[in-house]
Amino acid sequence: MLELIQHFEQVASQFRPIVLIVPGVSAVLLGLFTWLGGLAIRRVLVASVGAVTGAVCGFFLGGWNIIFIMVSTGLGAGVAIMFEKIFIIILTAAIAVLAGFFVSAWPYLENAGNLEQFPEQRTPDVGQYFAIHQLKEIATEYVTSFSSTLRQICSQMPLRRWAMIAALGVTFIAAGLFLWRITSALCLAASGTTFIFAGMISLLLYKGSQPLSSIYRSASFYAAVFAAMITFGTIEQLLLCHLTAKKEKTEICSDKKTEDNEVQKKLDWRLS
Helix, strand or coil, rough: CCHHHHHHHHHHHHCCHHHHHHHHHHHHHHHHHHHHHCCCCCCCCCCHHHHHHHHHHHHHHCCCCCCHHHHHHHHHHHHHHHCHHHHHHHHHHHHHHHHHCCCCCCHHHHCCHHHHCCCCCCCCCCCCCCCCHHHHEEEEEHHHHHHHHHHHHHHHHHHHHHHHHHHHHHHHHHHHHCCHHHHHHHHHHHHHHHHHHHHHHHHHHCCCCCCHHHHCCCHHHHHHHHHHHHHHHHHHHHHHHHHHHHHHHHHHHHHHHCCCCCHHHHHHHCCC
16 A cells, blocks of 8 residues: 555645645645634535535536536535535544544555556656646546555455444434534534645655655654644534634623614603
């Protein structure tokens, strides 16, 4: 698996800067807002996360069909807004299932993938970057390679590990139904952390720093950092956004009380 990751990093270093910088910066900014203040602007961020989720699903289902991706992006944002609570619960369970899957599958990664499965090594002309149509071909090839590797890992995992992963998903669904505020804060903190990591990986790929290889070699360290960021983001949102919501509620009640007093004064003046 490490060889496949290194193979991809070598190719990604030849991508056009705009392909890595713009999505990287956008993901980091979206991640920071979601990680630290998700509950305060939950609907906007839920729509953004839904749009990203829809775009990813649209890519895997329809390939490079731009119209299909745009439709799935809008559909994802719309569904996320209309069914906000259900969307957050499902997204939280999905994140938990993915985390459980990678933890369970980690012992099988070393033996997954071989050089015969790698996409063909490509190199652009000297001083040039890959063209747009080449990027599409490269992305499709690596998505196919990683998908093949994941299928190979899944076939090796015993049934008890799958049962544990399923139980993890059910647990977080139940938590979302009974502990809604905590679950929503956890979901937004985890989503924000994921966006930050993804954005930093994209920017570091542009710099040629091989971030994926570093994460693979020091997986336990980065997993601890990831967990710590999620924990901090969740607690910070529960405390800070709770105080903000309480302050707004107090201001609304105060304004309403002032309006009621003014109305009462007008009525008293007319009666007198």
